[in-house]
Amino acid sequence: MITFTLNGTEVTSAMPPASRLLDSLREEFGLTGTKEGCGEGECGACAVLIDGLLVNACLVALGSIAGQSIVTIEGYRGTERFRVLDEAYMKAGAVQCGICTPGMILASEALLSENPNPSPEDVRIGLAGNLCRCTGYNMIVKAVLDAAREGAGLW
Amino acid sequence: MVAQNKPETLAEALRIRAAEHVVVYAGGTDIMVDHDPHANFLFINGISSLKHIEDRGDHLLIGAGVTYAELLRSDIVPELLKRSIVEIAAPALKNIATLGGNICNASPLADTPPVLSLYDTTLILEKTGSMREMRMDDFMLGLKNIDLKQDELLTYIKIPKKDFTDIYYEKIAQRKAASISKISFAAAATVQAGLVRTFRFAFGSISKTPLRLPELENMVEGRPLHEVKADADRIVALADEKIETRDGKRSTGAYRKKVALRMIRDFIGTLGQTDS
Numbered sequence: 001m002i003t004f005t006l007n008g009t010e011v012t013s014a015m016p017p018a019s020r021l022l023d024s025l026r027e028e029f030g031l032t033g034t035k036e037g038c039g040e041g042e043c044g045a046c047a048v049l050i051d052g053l054l055v056n057a058c059l060v061a062l063g064s065i066a067g068q069s070i071v072t073i074e075g076y077r078g079t080e081r082f083r084v085l086d087e088a089y090m091k092a093g094a095v096q097c098g099i100c101t102p103g104m105i106l107a108s109e110a111l112l113s114e115n116p117n118p119s120p121e122d123v124r125i126g127l128a129g130n131l132c133r134c135t136g137y138n139m140i141v142k143a144v145l146d147a148a149r150e151g152a153g154l155w
Numbered sequence: 156m157v158a159q160n161k162p163e164t165l166a167e168a169l170r171i172r173a174a175e176h177v178v179v180y181a182g183g184t185d186i187m188v189d190h191d192p193h194a195n196f197l198f199i200n201g202i203s204s205l206k207h208i209e210d211r212g213d214h215l216l217i218g219a220g221v222t223y224a225e226l227l228r229s230d231i232v233p234e235l236l237k238r239s240i241v242e243i244a245a246p247a248l249k250n251i252a253t254l255g256g257n258i259c260n261a262s263p264l265a266d267t268p269p270v271l272s273l274y275d276t277t278l279i280l281e282k283t284g285s286m287r288e289m290r291m292d293d294f295m296l297g298l299k300n301i302d303l304k305q306d307e308l309l310t311y312i313k314i315p316k317k318d319f320t321d322i323y324y325e326k327i328a329q330r331k332a333a334s335i336s337k338i339s340f341a342a343a344a345t346v347q348a349g350l351v352r353t354f355r356f357a358f359g360s361i362s363k364t365p366l367r368l369p370e371l372e373n374m375v376e377g378r379p380l381h382e383v384k385a386d387a388d389r390i391v392a393l394a395d396e397k398i399e400t401r402d403g404k405r406s407t408g409a410y411r412k413k414v415a416l417r418m419i420r421d422f423i424g425t426l427g428q429t430d431s
Contacts, residue, residue, distance in 0.1 A: 002159065017159055018194040020187065040188045041248055053224070053250040059187040060251070064180060064198045068159045110246065129245020 002066050006031075007075025017063025022046045024062050026073060033102045037131070044130030047103035048072050054110035056129070073102035081109060084151035085143070092143035096134030101124045102132050116155040117148060121135035161198040164309065165205065169283045171197055173306035176296045181220055182252040184244075185260050193273060200251070205310060208232065211353070217312040218254025226254060233314065235343060238324040239270045242334075255309050261295045267327065268295060269341040269357035269365040271314065279311040280304075288313070297363035319343040319353070320429050323422045328357075328416055329405065335358045337406040340418040351375055351383050358415060361400055368397050380427045387423045392420050 002013045006029060011023050025031045025048070037045035039058050046057040049071040076082050085105050088094075095101050104127065109120060111126030118126065123144045124137070132140060148155070160177065162168040171177060177197035180186060181246060186196075199205060205220035207380050215231060223240045224327060226232045227249070243266050257267045258278070268291065276291040291312075294302050303309065323342040328334035342356035354375040355363040371393055375383050383390070398415055400408035 016192055016200075017161075018190065018196055019188060019192050043186055044245065044247060047247050048388060050251075054247045054252055056247045059184050059248070060178060061183055061190070061194075061196055061198070063159055063161055063196055064183055066159060066198075066199050069202070107246070107272045126246060 001137055002062050004065050005069040006068060007071055013062055017060055017061060017066075020058055020061045021048070021060040021062055021065060021070070022057035025057060025070075031072050031074050035099050035102060037099065040130070042129075043100070044103040044107060044127075047106045049076070049106055049110065051141065052113070054107055061129065069107075072126075073105060076106060076109065081112075081154050085109065085147045085152060088143040088147035088150060089140070091112060092139045092146060093141040094135060094143035100130055100132045100134075104132065104140060108147065112148055112151075112155040116152075118144070139151065159193065159197060160196060161201050161205070163201050165202055165281070165308075166283070168197060168199055168202055169281060169306070172308055173283055176305075179259070180309065181256040181314070182222065182248075182253040184248050185256065185262075200307065205255075208426060213316055215314045217254055217314065217362060218251055219258075219309045219311060220431075221255075223252050223254070223411070225250035231324075233270075233274065233317075234268045235273070235319070235322040235324060235341060236314075238265065239266045239341060242328075243267075243334045254312055256297065258291060258312065259301055259303065259309055260299050262298055263363045264336050264360045266336060266359055268340050269339055269359040270324070271312070272330065272357045272365040272367060272404075273341055273343050273355050274314045274317060276315070277313045278309055279313060280307045281310045282306045286310075292367075295364045302314065303379075314418065317343065317353075318345050320346050321426055323356075323425060325418055325421075338414055338418075339405075340422075342416070342418075342422045344422075344426055346380055346430045349380050349427075349430065351380055351426065352379055354383075354426075356380070356419065358398075358416070360403075361398065361415065366398070380430065383426065384423060389418055390423065391420050392394060392414050 015024050025034045037043035039133040041056045041059045048057045107127050108129045123141045177195050180198045207218050209216045210231050257265050277288050289425045322342040324338040339359035343409035345353040355372050357367045390395040400411040402408045
C-alpha cells in the first residue's frame with residue numbers, strides 16, 4: 001500500500017508500487033483530468049505537480065512518490081492562479097480540443113511560479129514538453145503572457 | 156506481494172539491494188517507458204544524502220540522485236556539463252531525471268557522458284561495508300551494460316576540476332528541444348600563452364560509449380596555437396581515419412561522419428579566443 005497526499009488529502013493506493021501514477025490517478029481515484037497522450041514522456045498531457053515540480057505521471061512509478069504531495073488539475077482548479085490562467089486561455093483562444101489543456105495549465109503554473117515575468121521565449125521553453133495538435137502554440141504562449149500580466153503578484 | 160522499497164537512508168538501500176533482486180529506480184524517466192507493472196523496484200529518490208552537490212576542493216562530488224534541474228540551478232556545476240543538459244529534455248523530465256541514471260542507463264545516445272568523459276570523471280560504487288572508485292569510461296560498457304555488481308549502487312559522481320579555457324558543445328537532433336541526439340560533440344581545451352596545453356573532445360551517439368581519440372589529443376597538446384590552426388586539415392584527416400560511423404535509426408553513417416569532422420574543424424577554429 002502506497003500512501004501519499006493527493007490534492008491536499010492523504011490517500012492510500014492498493015496498486016503495485018511499479019504501477020504508473022497516471023493509472024492510479026485515473027482508475028483508482030477517478031481523476032480523469034490527467035490525460036494519457038503518448039505514454040512515454042513526450043507530450044505532457046499527463047503532467048502533474050509533485051512537491052510543486054512539474055512531472056509527467058506516465059513516467060512515475062507509484063512507489064516512488066510514497067510520502068510526497070501530488071496536485072492534479074482537479075486540485076489546482078480551486079486556486080486563484082487557476083482562475084487567472086483559465087480566463088487567459090479562454091480569451092486567447094488557447095483551448096481547442098482540450099486534451100493538452102490540463103497539462104498546459106500545470107506547465108504554465110510551474111513556469112510562472114519559477115519565473116513570474118517570462119518572455120515569449122521563456123514561455124516556449126517552459127512549455128517545450130507539452131504538445132498541442134490544434135492551436136499552433138501562439139495562442140497558448142499569448143495566454144500565459146496575459147496571465148502573467150493579469151495575475152501580477154499571484155506568482 | 157512486492158515490498159515498497161523506498162528507503163530514506165543509503166544504508167537501508169544497500170541492505171535491500173543485497174538482499175533482494177531489485178531494479179534500481181532513480182528518476183524513472185527511462186525505465187518507465189517500457190514499464191513492467193510487476194517490477195520489483197528499489198526507489199532511491201527518497202535518499203537525501205544522494206541529492207547533494209559539493210565542492211571538495213579539487214573536485215565536485217555530485218550525488219547520483221541529483222536531477223538535471225538541480226544541476227542547472229547550481230552555481231558550481233561546470234558550464235560544459237550544463238550545456239549538455241539544457242536541451243536534453245523538457246522541464247517535466249529534467250525535474251526527476253538524474254545524472255546517475257544517465258550514466259547507469261549507459262545509452263550510446265546519452266548526452267552527459269561525453270562531457271563527463273572529458274573531465275576524467277570517476278564514480279563511487281558502494282555496497283554495505285565497502286566502496287570502490289572507478290573511471291566512468293571503464294564503468295560504461297554499452298547500452299544498459301555497466302560494471303555494477305548485484306549488491307552495489309552508484310552513489311556519487313566525482314568530477315575533477317579542470318582549468319579549461321575553451322569549451323565547446325554541439326548537439327545535432329531532429330528538433331531543437333527535448334530530442335534524441337543524432338550526434339553530440341563536447342570539447343574542451345586549455346590555451347595559455349599561445350600554447351594548446353590540453354585538447355580533448357568526445358562524441359556521443361557514434362559508438363557504444365563516448366568516443367575519444369587519444370592519438371589526436373596527443374598530436375595537438377603542447378603545440379603552439381597558430382601551428383595547430385594551420386594544421387587543421389591534417390588533424391581532421393586523422394580524425395577521418397579514426398572515426399567509424401554506421402547507419403543508425405536517426406541518421407546515416409556518412410552524414411554523421413561529415414558532421415563529426417566539421418565539428419572538430421570548427422572547434423579548432425574557435426580555439427584561443429580567450430587567450431590574451
